[in-house]
Amino acid sequence: MIHRTLWRIDGAAESSAVDHERLAAGMRLHVIHSPLTTLTMQIDAQQRSYLVLDGCVGCLRDQCRVGCPAALFRRLFQSCVTGATLTAVPPPQGLACRPYTRGSFAWPDTHTQPLDSTLLRPWADARIMVHWRRYGAHICGSALLLVSADGPDPMSALRECNWHVLALPSRMVTRWHQAATPSGLPFGVPWQQPLFLMVPTCPDSEPSLQIASSRANQSPDGAPVSQEDMPQ
Numbered sequence: 334m335i336h337r338t339l340w341r342i343d344g345a346a347e348s349s350a351v352d353h354e355r356l357a358a359g360m361r362l363h364v365i366h367s368p369l370t371t372l373t374m375q376i377d378a379q380q381r382s383y384l385v386l387d388g389c390v391g392c393l394r395d396q397c398r399v400g401c402p403a404a405l406f407r408r409l410f411q412s413c414v415t416g417a418t419l420t421a422v423p424p425p426q427g428l429a430c431r432p433y434t435r436g437s438f439a440w441p442d443t444h445t446q447p448l449d450s451t452l453l454r455p456w457a458d459a460r461i462m463v464h465w466r467r468y469g470a471h472i473c474g475s476a477l478l479l480v481s482a483d484g485p486d487p488m489s490a491l492r493e494c495n496w497h498v499l500a501l502p503s504r505m506v507t508r509w510h511q512a513a514t515p516s517g518l519p520f521g522v523p524w525q526q527p528l529f530l531m532v533p534t535c536p537d538s539e540p541s542l543q544i545a546s547s548r549a550n551q552s553p554d555g556a557p558v559s560q561e562d563m564p565q
């Protein structure tokens with residue numbers, strides 16, 4: 334039985350040593366066997382980033398079974414990223430239910446640019462999620478952006494990065510923002526660019542960690558995390 338687990342990325346904003354090429358290659362191999370979701374949540378000026386991984390019954394106790402995809406990914410992450418760790422978020426903790434009112438699905442084409450957490454800065458409350466999984470011979474990607482009532486149209490932010498977008502009906506916004514561990518997105522389009530992880534960015538500085546490979550064509554949500562996890 335597959336247990337989907339939520340993992341918080343701790344310490345990444347201060348880190349700088351990333352083996353980009355090996356990480357992107359490892360992520361591609363991972364997604365061939367198991368889906369992967371990278372996610373950043375913003376509440377006011379603070380951001381936190383998470384991964385959703387398929388895992389096993391032992392993930393939360395650090396007693397993974399042999400071959401557990403989450404354990405394999407943690408090993409990859411630890412060997413490629415210095416100064417950041419993955420911490421499991423045990424249920425009933427999970428991503429906070431935040432006051433999102435608008436949302437957009439997005440899917441890539443060959444001109445699409447990778448997303449990073451600075452995308453969220455125009456809103457007081459926002460969440461961006463990118464989901465990868467394998468369909469047949471392809472690694473496919475899709476994205477979901479949820480935002481509060483302030484700030485610009487979420488579709489315009491994604492269009493600027495050359496993603497195709499579709500406005501999310503309000504009942505879907507409600508469904509997605511109430512999920513403590515978000516489910517995978519229901520569709521995907523072949524992803525030709527290097528895979529990437531999103532990490533928190535500080536408001537007044539350049540992101541010091543951009544986890545993305547420089548090599549092209551590697552085809553192939555936080556306050557419960559506890560409400561106390563992020564300042565209100």
Ligand SMILES: [Zn+2]
Pocket residue numbers: 388389390391392393396397398401402403404
């Ligand atoms: Zn496990």
